[in-house]
Amino acid sequence: MPGSEERADDRHLVEQATRGDREAFGSLVRRHQDRSFNVAYQVVRNRDDALDVAQDAFVKAFASLSSFKGEASFSTWLHRIVVNLAIDCLRRRRRGDPTTYDDRLAVPEEGGASQAAPDTPETALESRQVRSLLARGIQALPPAHRAVLVLREIEGLSYEEISRAVGCSLGTVMSRLFYARRKLQKVLGPNLEDLR
Amino acid sequence: MKRAHWLHIIGGRGRPLAAYAAGELPPAEQAHVAALVADCPACRREVESYQRVTAALRATPRVSLTTGEAATFLPEINRRIDRGQGARAPQARPGLREVVWDHPRVSLASAFTAALFIIGVTVSQWQMWGLSGTAGTNGVEVVSVEVAEDASVMVFQAPGSSLKIIWVFEDNAT
Numbered sequence: 001m002p003g004s005e006e007r008a009d010d011r012h013l014v015e016q017a018t019r020g021d022r023e024a025f026g027s028l029v030r031r032h033q034d035r036s037f038n039v040a041y042q043v044v045r046n047r048d049d050a051l052d053v054a055q056d057a058f059v060k061a062f063a064s065l066s067s068f069k070g071e072a073s074f075s076t077w078l079h080r081i082v083v084n085l086a087i088d089c090l091r092r093r094r095r096g097d098p099t100t101y102d103d104r105l106a107v108p109e110e111g112g113a114s115q116a117a118p119d120t121p122e123t124a125l126e127s128r129q130v131r132s133l134l135a136r137g138i139q140a141l142p143p144a145h146r147a148v149l150v151l152r153e154i155e156g157l158s159y160e161e162i163s164r165a166v167g168c169s170l171g172t173v174m175s176r177l178f179y180a181r182r183k184l185q186k187v188l189g190p191n192l193e194d195l196r
Numbered sequence: 197m198k199r200a201h202w203l204h205i206i207g208g209r210g211r212p213l214a215a216y217a218a219g220e221l222p223p224a225e226q227a228h229v230a231a232l233v234a235d236c237p238a239c240r241r242e243v244e245s246y247q248r249v250t251a252a253l254r255a256t257p258r259v260s261l262t263t264g265e266a267a268t269f270l271p272e273i274n275r276r277i278d279r280g281q282g283a284r285a286p287q288a289r290p291g292l293r294e295v296v297w298d299h300p301r302v303s304l305a306s307a308f309t310a311a312l313f314i315i316g317v318t319v320s321q322w323q324m325w326g327l328s329g330t331a332g333t334n335g336v337e338v339v340s341v342e343v344a345e346d347a348s349v350m351v352f353q354a355p356g357s358s359l360k361i362i363w364v365f366e367d368n369a370t
Contacts, residue, residue, distance in 0.1 A: 022274070029270050034260045041259045051265060059276045134252055153253035159220075174215075181214045184249050 010074035042150040043086035079165040090143040149180040217246030
């Protein structure tokens with residue numbers, strides 16, 4: 001989560017962007033584009049869709065900057081837009097084209113994602129298998145549950161921040177998180193021993 | 197049965213163990229559950245499996261834009277803003293399965309409504325049969341049935357009508 005200095009900077013940029021300063025808005029985009037893309041990608045699991053969702057989220061954010069009250073951080077506010085668009089994208093995709101599963105999380109693309117590169121072929125293989133298992137497990141979750149899980153476990157947001165980002169109560173966040181974890185536990189089932 | 201086993205039966209299907217495994221319970225509750233889990237092997241296995249899932253999730257690498265994607269990211273946003281796409285993209289409504297999945301109360305209410313409907317239909321059928329005597333569901337009564345060696349004759353009549361319907365079943369083999 002952003003520190004207070006970063007939040008203050010964001011707020012200043014938002015004020016300028018609200019007055020029509022496209023340069024300030026560009027700075028906001030550059031500050032948050034990677035994180036927004038990551039959230040979108042973790043939910044939709046498709047690079048092209050994630051790119052489209054993240055860009056659309058900034059377009060929507062620009063259109064509704066005046067409604068940003070500053071109660072939450074800009075990134076939480078932006079997360080809400082990203083997550084809603086990502087969920088929407090998933091629902092549209094599930095109805096239209098159920099075969100767009102993207103396992104690229106298991107093998108990060110060249111020049112793209114990737115931190116913590118494995119150092120031996122064995123660990124690389126294990127790591128890839130684990131990520132593939134997880135990706136399939138997450139893929140089996142309903143969009144709304146997937147979004148909560150991603151925000152909590154991958155983005156590290158608190159329950160309150162997720163509640164604001166997803167626009168539901170704390171109880172719903174806890175409930176969705178629990179069902180997502182349990183579902184993942186069931187889907188991974190016999191392979192859980194590999195997740196060490 | 198030991199107290200810890202009750203925790204597994206109830207907690208294993210509820211939230212405490214998953215939240216405990218993720219370290220999300222308040223400190224006092226976390227310590228309390230820890231003590232109970234220590235006394236329950238099944239709870240421990242449950243917690244360990246949740247911990248593996250959580251640890252693997254938290255170790256998921258972040259995905260970032262490639263250099264090429266990053267270079268065109270902002271220009272594309274500006275292009276969309278200039279084209280006035282801020283308010284497009286109609287929202288996809290959640291599917292029935294998602295609505296039910298997200299709201300267990302909806303599924304319970306649906307099951308309850310279905311049960312009420314079935315009971316209602318059954319009771320109304322009983323009433324219909326009980327009140328109309330020989331009348332079937334169409335309200336037609338069987339006036340007479342005659343069975344002969346080579347044919348059978350059934351006469352039906354709607355209550356309150358002089359119209360009679362006569363069915364003759366012939367045995368062609370004879």
